[in-house]
Amino acid sequence: MNEFLEDIVRDAGTIGIAGHVHPDGDCVGSVLGCYLYLKSVLKNVTIHPYLENISGSFSMLSGLADVDTSFQVPEEPYDLFISLDCGSIDRLGKCEDIFRAAKRTVAFDHHITNTEFADVNFVDASASSTCEVLFGHLRRAAIDLPIAEALYIGILHDTGVFKYSCTSEKTMCTVGYLMSKGIDTATLVDRSFYMKTFSQLKALGLALDKAELELGGKVIVTVLTLADMKSIGAKINDTEGIVSELRTTEGVEVAVFVREDLPEMYKFSLRSNGKVDVANISAGFGGGGHKMAAGFTAAGSLNELLTQLYALIMLQF
Ligand code: 5GP
Ligand code: MN
Numbered sequence: 001m002n003e004f005l006e007d008i009v010r011d012a013g014t015i016g017i018a019g020h021v022h023p024d025g026d027c028v029g030s031v032l033g034c035y036l037y038l039k040s041v042l043k044n045v046t047i048h049p050y051l052e053n054i055s056g057s058f059s060m061l062s063g064l065a066d067v068d069t070s071f072q073v074p075e076e077p078y079d080l081f082i083s084l085d086c087g088s089i090d091r092l093g094k095c096e097d098i099f100r101a102a103k104r105t106v107a108f109d110h111h112i113t114n115t116e117f118a119d120v121n122f123v124d125a126s127a128s129s130t131c132e133v134l135f136g137h138l139r140r141a142a143i144d145l146p147i148a149e150a151l152y153i154g155i156l157h158d159t160g161v162f163k164y165s166c167t168s169e170k171t172m173c174t175v176g177y178l179m180s181k182g183i184d185t186a187t188l189v190d191r192s193f194y195m196k197t198f199s200q201l202k203a204l205g206l207a208l209d210k211a212e213l214e215l216g217g218k219v220i221v222t223v224l225t226l227a228d229m230k231s232i233g234a235k236i237n238d239t240e241g242i243v244s245e246l247r248t249t250e251g252v253e254v255a256v257f258v259r260e261d262l263p264e265m266y267k268f269s270l271r272s273n274g275k276v277d278v279a280n281i282s283a284g285f286g287g288g289g290h291k292m293a294a295g296f297t298a299a300g301s302l303n304e305l306l307t308q309l310y311a312l313i314m315l316q317f
Pocket of ligand 2: 026027085110129130158
């Protein structure tokens, strides 16, 4: 039997909650799910959720109005800080120092590369998502519709609408239970996962147009430079999902999407079709993730970074 979240939190009077930089669905869903749950089960406790600005794909979720996007440092360190969906402490970004200052820290995560950086770590690399891990620590009767929607969104995004290999029987039992709270799943899936802004559509179009095959067709790679992003008026959040589209190309073992975020500073997103462990490769560049989906940020010459990357991928063929 898992320990319930309210028991893990114990007598903390002030609680900070945060996820990782460039929040994705699982990050947003787990932060909001955790926040809404604690807000409903605890009385006279200050709970302060932090998130970077999020994509419109999650704007339908409850609790967003309470989220601190300006990363206010508390006057007194938090009694407890909860990290969600972060494989390593640096992934907390602007919350890293606030987390370090807290009197006690707890982390919920599902990354195989997790470094167990908190005082107490609930990490299950076999779970589809952090939302699935968190669900295992919530009292079912206390899960209302807004909490269920937040967790559902997280699982939805980290499983690619319940189709990636991380989707287990347990995942679907969790999803089934969340649905029993009355989620309008068809609308939520469409609005959160499939609907794109025009900028997202243009970014996807440009990325597909610029895609190239490498290593005899086993690797597909696309780079969107700062100039490319500017030419279509795209923002960082607009490239979400591009790498998954690249991965569906026949014959491809690894899909690589590279976005230039600052001059000569690149965010790499890697997806595998099963043979290559991209978490292992990303860890070699200081990043991390899962066997089939991982990433890292690196500075330097793009050609040199790609050459190094291909060499590491080739070692696994
Ligand atoms: P994405 O490619 O969608 O940004 O990320 C895929 C997976 O890899 C996610 O689970 C994400 O948390 C992880 N990931 C992406 N970038 C980094 C990074 O720079 N460091 C670490 N530790 N994990 C990353
Ligand atoms: Mn996740």
